Amino acid sequence: MKNVACLRCNRAMEHAGESKLQLGEMGWFSGHWPNLLAGALEVDIYVCPECGKIEFFQPQEDEDRIAKRECPKCGEKHDWDYPKCPFCNYDYYSK
Ligand SMILES: [Zn+2]
Ligand SMILES: [Zn+2]
Numbered sequence: 001m002k003n004v005a006c007l008r009c010n011r012a013m014e015h016a017g018e019s020k021l022q023l024g025e026m027g028w029f030s031g032h033w034p035n036l037l038a039g040a041l042e043v044d045i046y047v048c049p050e051c052g053k054i055e056f057f058q059p060q061e062d063e064d065r066i067a068k069r070e071c072p073k074c075g076e077k078h079d080w081d082y083p084k085c086p087f088c089n090y091d092y093y094s095k
Contacts, residue, residue, distance in 0.1 A: 016047045017044075
């Protein structure tokens with residue numbers, strides 16, 4: 001389990017369990033997700049008790065297995081589901 005604070009209210013989020021997502025139903029996931037071919041993605045789910053925001057995380061044991069994307073601007077590595085680099089805000093989709 002992680003200690004996750006809600007970005008909106010800064011409250012500790014509660015672990016709501018792990019679940020498998022069927023990626024076919026997850027249209028908002030970027031097509032660049034490397035596990036796309038696996039068909040299902042295991043996620044850790046955290047819920048904010050204040051505003052109800054739900055956040056998905058990769059289960060921790062998978063973090064080393066999944067390749068990270070290296071930002072061409074600042075060189076930091078981050079997960080593939082960011083449309084922008086979380087470190088320097090480099091936008092992968094604007095040309
Ligand atoms: Zn919240
Ligand atoms: Zn960057």
